Amino acid sequence: MILAGKKVLLGVTGSIAAYKACELLRLLQKEGAEVRVAMSEAATKFVAPRTFASLSKCPVYTKDGNPEGRPFQHIDFPRWADLYIVAPASADAIGKFANGLADDPVSLCYMSSQGEKWIAPAMNSTMYLSNAVQKNLETLRSFSDTFILESPAGELACGENGPGRFMEPSEIVNALRMHSVDGEGSQGSVLITAGRTEEAIDPVRYISNRSSGKTAVALAHEFLKAGFRVYFVHGPMDVKVPFGVFDVPVTSSQDMYDRVLKAQSKMDVIVHCAAVADYRPKNVSSTKIKDSRSQLILELEPNPNILRDSVKSKPEKQVIVGFGLETDDVQKHGEEKLAKSGADFLVLNTPVVNGAGFGYDQVPFAILEKGKPVPELSMGSKTELAEKVVALVKSKREALGA
Numbered sequence: 001m002i003l004a005g006k007k008v009l010l011g012v013t014g015s016i017a018a019y020k021a022c023e024l025l026r027l028l029q030k031e032g033a034e035v036r037v038a039m040s041e042a043a044t045k046f047v048a049p050r051t052f053a054s055l056s057k058c059p060v061y062t063k064d065g066n067p068e069g070r071p072f073q074h075i076d077f078p079r080w081a082d083l084y085i086v087a088p089a090s091a092d093a094i095g096k097f098a099n100g101l102a103d104d105p106v107s108l109c110y111m112s113s114q115g116e117k118w119i120a121p122a123m124n125s126t127m128y129l130s131n132a133v134q135k136n137l138e139t140l141r142s143f144s145d146t147f148i149l150e151s152p153a154g155e156l157a158c159g160e161n162g163p164g165r166f167m168e169p170s171e172i173v174n175a176l177r178m179h180s181v182d183g184e185g186s187q188g189s190v191l192i193t194a195g196r197t198e199e200a201i202d203p204v205r206y207i208s209n210r211s212s213g214k215t216a217v218a219l220a221h222e223f224l225k226a227g228f229r230v231y232f233v234h235g236p237m238d239v240k241v242p243f244g245v246f247d248v249p250v251t252s253s254q255d256m257y258d259r260v261l262k263a264q265s266k267m268d269v270i271v272h273c274a275a276v277a278d279y280r281p282k283n284v285s286s287t288k289i290k291d292s293r294s295q296l297i298l299e300l301e302p303n304p305n306i307l308r309d310s311v312k313s314k315p316e317k318q319v320i321v322g323f324g325l326e327t328d329d330v331q332k333h334g335e336e337k338l339a340k341s342g343a344d345f346l347v348l349n350t351p352v353v354n355g356a357g358f359g360y361d362q363v364p365f366a367i368l369e370k371g372k373p374v375p376e377l378s379m380g381s382k383t384e385l386a387e388k389v390v391a392l393v394k395s396k397r398e399a400l401g402a
């Protein structure tokens with residue numbers, strides 16, 4: 001779902017996670033959505049309605065009504081909204097929704113809303129696993145207009161560990177982006193390779209590199225935001241796989257090669273962002289290599305070139321973006337790499353500037369395009385880089401009539 005331009009009603013109930021609804025509100029606004037807020041009385045004991053009123057620039061619907069004193073807010077607000085998100089949703093609110101009770105702003109809005117309703121439960125594990133809450137969630141799952149946003153088990157506000165944890169606001173936004181991605185606003189599918197690869201030497205050692213995975217995560221976010229279905233084929237990374245992507249973990253370059261080439265024909269766009277090892281040990285020892293205190297020579301052989309082979313078998317309207325990291329004569333080597341690979345675009349970057357590159361949020365980069373002059377590298381955030389890639393891919397697809 002494209003959130004830009006959507007009218008979102010945010011219901012907040014009495015949970016310790018209520019403060020996270022402020023962040024959710026801001027993230028929804030960042031996506032371009034307009035947000036209004038309804039709060040249960042218990043929620044107002046956790047966060048003051050004034051906070052939500054200031055952030056949403058609109059009076060909040062509470063049990064006392066609002067300063068404008070509109071008499072039918074329980075109908076006006078849900079009718080105004082394209083979708084209703086209750087986050088966090090308390091056990092009490094879930095019980096009301098499932099059983100048709102409507103005695104406070106949040107449950108009243110649930111009952112009188114005609115659009116999609118999204119519920120993000122938040123509570124202690126014992127409450128969450130209780131027969132009553134599980135039965136109520138089951139009932140809600142059976143409603144065609146209601147979707148439950150559930151977080152994997154993890155650490156809870158009370159210090160315990162288990163299910164019932166509130167889904168992180170950024171994950172909620174991604175889940176909404178992913179929803180009906182084949183329908184309204186759908187842009188097609190993109191495969192992004194991410195992270196680094198590990199090339200085994202023996203059962204405990206490997207050759208790898210310093211790639212953190214941050215650029216690929218920024219790309220995944222931007223492609224999701226633009227309405228793409230994202231397949232994320234990744235080696236080890238220092239950052240979390242973004243919520244809302246199809247997660248395909250791999251380890252070695254050969255694994256990554258096999259997964260990419262297998263999925264290639266089904267994709268509209270491929271972005272080769274992973275830092276793939278060019279070489280791998282020719283012979284992998286099945287037992288740990290012993291320390292003999294004498295010189296050890298590792299013989300390396302080249303890995304298959306994923307970018308070049310994927311360009312060779314690319315369907316007609318597929319757009320392929322390669323990445324090239326260079327440390328010397330950057331532009332010349334970038335131009336050669338673009339020509340050799342045959343990709344539509346090459347994102348050229350370099351790790352040599354202090355405070356930017358691997359693991360950092362800033363990176364010096366330039367995006368090279370087939371047949372166009374090579375631009376100078378300039379410093380930008382990984383999000384800016386990702387936004388530019390998505391914009392170029394979209395216009396290329398338009399030009400191809402895809």
Ligand SMILES: Cc1cc2nc3c(=O)[nH]c(=O)nc-3n(C[C@H](O)[C@H](O)[C@H](O)COP(=O)(O)O)c2cc1C
Pocket residue numbers: 012013014015016017040041042043089090091092093104122123124127
């Ligand atoms: C400090 C504190 C934290 C609470 N956290 C939660 C929670 O995370 N989830 C929940 O379902 N109830 C929680 N409760 C209980 C609810 O606030 C209580 O059931 C309330 O009646 C819910 O009302 P509402 O559904 O109208 O917002 C908490 C209560 C307190 C005092």
